[in-house]
Amino acid sequence: MNLAVKSTPIITTPKLGYDVLIENQQDGTFKAILLGLPDCEGLGNTETEAIEKLSLNLQTRLETAKIVTLEIEAPKAENPWMKFAGMFKDDPQFDEMLAYIEADRRELDAQVEEYYQQLDAENKTK
Structure with missing residues (x-):
């Protein structure tokens, strides 16, 4: 199996889109959870505040990490x-x-x- 990690130097910061799940909490607050990264969340008194906190958490996380594309060669299957x-x-x-x-x-x-x-x-x- 051949693996290749593509890492392109970023000259300009691209905008990334993320899907967010917003849940009403029993105490009346809101929780915004990044789909695909359930440990990345934001809590707030309003939906907007929860999303803003999630955004800050994600930005902090991405400062010390990077996103790469992993390409995997499909196994050769015989007909x-x-x-x-x-x-x-x-x-x-x-x-x-x-x-x-x-x-x-x-x-x-x-x-x-x-x-x-x-x-x-x-x-x-x-």
Whole structure:
């Protein structure tokens, strides 16, 4: 498995968007929790105050940390049908079976064609 960590030097500070869960507490206060980082939260008397405290907590946390993108190479999986490829190559009845399938297919195609011709004829008489 190949792992690569991309770390791009930040020249300008990009704006990051975070989803926040705001919960009403039993004591009438509010708790703002950063989704994905449940230990990063802010408490306040109003939703706005809780969000502001969460924002300060997150900014403090990000001053000593960084966000990187981790790329993982997907494992190479064999196609499950490949184990059946060529399994009939030495079967003496294989050509006979193919001929049977072809004959059956021609018969079905003729039946379908006949059905559509009958429909066409019925529609022309209406």
